[in-house]
Amino acid sequence: MNIKTINNLSVPVIVAPMFRVSGPELVVNACRSGVIGSFPAINPRTIDELDQWLSQISSSLADVPDAAPYAVNMVIRSERFSEELELVKRYQVPIVISSVGSPKAVVPAVHSYGGLVLADVATLQHARKAVDLGVDGLILLCAGAGGNTGWVNPFAFVRAVREFYDGIVVLAGSVMDGTSIRAAEVLGANLVYMGTRFIASEESMAEIEYKNTLIDVDADDVMTTKAITGIPANFLRPTIVSAGLDPDNLPAHSEFNIGVNRKKRWKNIWSAGQGVGAVKDVMSVSQIVEQLEKEYKGS
Numbered sequence: 001m002n003i004k005t006i007n008n009l010s011v012p013v014i015v016a017p018m019f020r021v022s023g024p025e026l027v028v029n030a031c032r033s034g035v036i037g038s039f040p041a042i043n044p045r046t047i048d049e050l051d052q053w054l055s056q057i058s059s060s061l062a063d064v065p066d067a068a069p070y071a072v073n074m075v076i077r078s079e080r081f082s083e084e085l086e087l088v089k090r091y092q093v094p095i096v097i098s099s100v101g102s103p104k105a106v107v108p109a110v111h112s113y114g115g116l117v118l119a120d121v122a123t124l125q126h127a128r129k130a131v132d133l134g135v136d137g138l139i140l141l142c143a144g145a146g147g148n149t150g151w152v153n154p155f156a157f158v159r160a161v162r163e164f165y166d167g168i169v170v171l172a173g174s175v176m177d178g179t180s181i182r183a184a185e186v187l188g189a190n191l192v193y194m195g196t197r198f199i200a201s202e203e204s205m206a207e208i209e210y211k212n213t214l215i216d217v218d219a220d221d222v223m224t225t226k227a228i229t230g231i232p233a234n235f236l237r238p239t240i241v242s243a244g245l246d247p248d249n250l251p252a253h254s255e256f257n258i259g260v261n262r263k264k265r266w267k268n269i270w271s272a273g274q275g276v277g278a279v280k281d282v283m284s285v286s287q288i289v290e291q292l293e294k295e296y297k298g299s
């Protein structure tokens with residue numbers, strides 16, 4: 001991806017990879033609508049299923065000349081990392097997003113077939129390290145993001161990175177509309193990452209109750225806690241209460257993951273970024289992109 005590819009997108013957006021939410025339908029419809037679709041390589045339960053997803057996505061996009069490129073998110077510490085990387089090379093995945101760990105192993109492998117690597121970083125130190133390793137772009141995980149969140153303010157983060165880096169910068173965290181996309185560009189970002197906005201899309205794999213909950217809540221309902229994943233992540237307070245827990249007295253992470261109810265609790269405690277109040281309806285991906293385009297052009 002270069003500046004020309006970015007200019008060819010409907011809006012400069014990557015539909016962010018989301019655990020249990022992003023699947024082939026979301027990815028394909030995002031790319032068909034002219035924005036970059038992505039999914040975490042750990043979403044398909046098995047390596048064979050990952051193979052099927054990649055085959056489905058690449059064949060669905062092969063005959064769409066204007067389709068945006070797609071991306072696969074690789075968690076570097078994943079137990080099946082090597083097998084995932086083999087498939088990434090076989091399908092020549094256009095963009096690989098590295099998260100949780102150094103992108104060192106990914107960069108030469110993806111560059112060998114002409115793909116691009118974007119590294120997801122939450123500190124300036126990690127941003128500098130990723131640049132030294134030769135990544136093609138940085139995703140700056142800022143405060144207020146859904147899932148495992150960053151903590152640095154986006155104004156502070158983008159401006160500080162622009163002092164030493166002139167490659168592709170993607171801003172992540174609470175970007176929900178076209179006006180915010182424009183604001184991110186003014187700040188110095190080339191693209192934005194949008195997760196929460198697309199959970200409530202028709203094509204996402206999220207349960208309908210999750211999608212409807214997003215319509216009912218706002219920024220005051222979002223809380224940051226380490227208790228659930230072991231690293232700071234943003235969750236919806238009302239869903240913690242519904243799971244029978246006290247959001248102000250959560251058990252330590254080590255205790256949280258013990259017990260027969262683990263899976264059930266996990267399943268019903270839902271994540272969102274602080275921008276969640278902007279979710280008003282469940283819409284198709286193409287409708288969301290159309291709306292973003294109008295807002296972006298009008299701002």
Ligand SMILES: Cc1cc2nc3c(=O)[nH]c(=O)nc-3n(C[C@H](O)[C@H](O)[C@H](O)COP(=O)(O)O)c2cc1C
Binds near residue numbers: 021040099272274
């Ligand atoms: C439900 C959910 C699951 C997520 N899972 C992942 C994941 O598996 N890998 C990853 O790199 N980021 C994950 N994220 C973070 C997103 O990729 C992205 O950084 C975030 O959604 C951006 O902030 P926003 O939600 O405010 O737009 C997740 C976010 C959410 C809301």
